[in-house]
Amino acid sequence: MRNVKSDILDTLCSLVALLIEKKALKKIVLSKPDAIDEIKSVIVPKSISGEYAIQIETFSKDNKAYHRNIKNNFEKELRNIFDGYGQINVISTVGDCQYMRAKSGKETLIGDKKIKAKLLDGNIEAATENENNKTKNYILSGNEDFLKKLGISDETGRIRDKMQAKFRQINRFIEHIEAILDKLPKENINIYDLCCGKSYLSFAVYHYFKNILKMNVHMICVDLKSDVIEYCTNVAKRLDFNEMQFVCGDIIKYNMELKPHLVISLHACDIATDIVLNKASENGADVILSTPCCHHELNHTINCETLSFVTKHSMLRQKMCDALTDSLRLLKLESEGYRVDALELIDPEDTPKNIMLRAIKKHKVNDEQQAELKKQYENIKNFLLGK
Ligand SMILES: C[S@@+](CC[C@H](N)C(=O)[O-])C[C@H]1O[C@@H](n2cnc3c(N)ncnc32)[C@H](O)[C@@H]1O
Known part of the structure; x- marks a missing residue:
């Protein structure tokens, strides 16, 4: 001194x-x-x-x-x-x-x-x-036991500096769920979080349905990483979140045994988001909420002369491929009988990966319209891949 x-x-x-x-x-x-x-x-x-x-x-x-x-x-x-x-x-x-x-x-x-x-x-x-x-004004205050156990807030309920963005992200995600509650069952609900990672979001969503809405919840969270699955299983036990189940495995091979009412996914890497959307749609999920992560697939495979004036600039190529990928994902879900939207998850200053893809199963579909959408999807894919 x-x-x-x-x-x-x-x-x-x-x-x-x-x-x-x-x-x-x-x-x-x-x-x-x-x-x-x-x-x-x-x-x-x-x-x-x-x-x-x-x-x-x-x-x-x-x-x-x-x-x-x-x-x-x-x-x-x-x-x-x-x-x-x-x-x-x-x-x-x-x-x-x-x-x-x-x-x-x-x-x-x-x-x-x-x-x-x-x-x-x-x-x-x-x-x-x-x-x-x-x-x-947030749905979660910071004082919830699960947030403390996961290290998002400290023992006083103060959100830790490093976890501020994650806290805002999971609160916003729950707000998006709140907005579609009328599309979900009122008493018993089956929820899947695919590519759950450390499951901050899964714990928050379970807490929301179980402790705030007082519903019967069955929540299944799947991820490739055995260490995070073991960690989450232990945290759930300590919290008495008894209807949460953590499964270690590749989501492509995962068999959904319970009818999925809500499928959520936050930042599933690259084509893992496509696997999530396909799995949810094939199993007739009522609502799908997915915020994609990095996009590589189309950026590597695009082969479209008409768009070469964009693809020759690598920065713009990536941005265009991101938008095309998410739009194609929504178009595919639309052709499978969903009403779809692209929403903003959170302030882009928090993360650039802030697009939320939302799909809500329609009660009635027009077969002709569906066939038209499927054709449109295939045509656009062929156009982009130079087929
Ligand atoms: C960026 S992390 C996001 C984790 C978490 N959803 C979150 O937002 O904090 C992506 C997770 O996806 C998992 N993952 C990627 N591909 C997968 C697959 N095919 N099957 C299961 N999990 C997968 C990874 O192990 C990783 O934990």
Whole structure:
């Protein structure tokens, strides 16, 4: 620690202490450390035995992380910590500010005045409340036991930084399910998650139907990886999610023994998404919700002179093939008796893989129209593959 007098750091520390007092602090990232064996530190608010505290996590160059909790004397403790860093970014519900110390020792602080103005306006509680309400609007709050067991939230129900995008993804996916509830049975439901991976989504969907909608759920999750299947089986046991079954295997060989009411799939790689859609449709699923992952197949096989003005630009070729692949998937499902849509799963800033393919089984189909759609599908495929 430098133990150097700094009015700017004093100002920053009293501002952060006030943010802590108003429960408006979100995170502080401390970088450019003076200590040569350290990479950075991160400070986040925590609840320890019901008491407000902050936790500092320090990442060292030997790939270890050290934690320390601070429960009082925040301003003084932070002043000691802040002294050892060349850059400090404070993120709060009412704005962000940044402290920088140049090699020459010259210090700058930007953004603090705006935060202070909001404090003086008395707006801080309102802004914090708004921020908290954003979280409250999600179907899942973060406090659910399964989210804690899966490591999505910590013991206080706070969503871990690394899991924020996944949390938003599974919440949005459930919102898409909520939108089609009238197409599903009301009491007993069979759900398949194909290519479930670590099954964050499967646990969330099971929880939604079983604990929120109070339905009888039978959920089957399939994936190739034996270690994740073993892990998920154990988590389900610990949660008493007794009607969840995890199967290790290739979905192409998997035989659906129960009638699928809902088939879901999140980021099944490449043609695994096609296998999911075929399997669901062949077995007459009532609703299919699938967000595809990477698309390689058409990008490698496209052979279409008419579209060569696009395919000669590799970036555009990939984008066009992605759109064509998803459109062909929907057209095929349409020809098999589904009403189809392409929707947005989540903010594209979270992941570029954010298209949700939705297919809802029609009660009545027009045979002639179906035959026409099948012909159209085959014609387009032949056109793209140069046949
Ligand atoms: C990108 S991960 C997505 C996992 C999970 N759905 C999620 O969103 O977190 C893709 C998963 O698909 C699985 N997978 C790919 N092809 C498969 C196949 N033919 N049969 C079963 N699982 C498959 C992989 O093992 C992997 O766990």
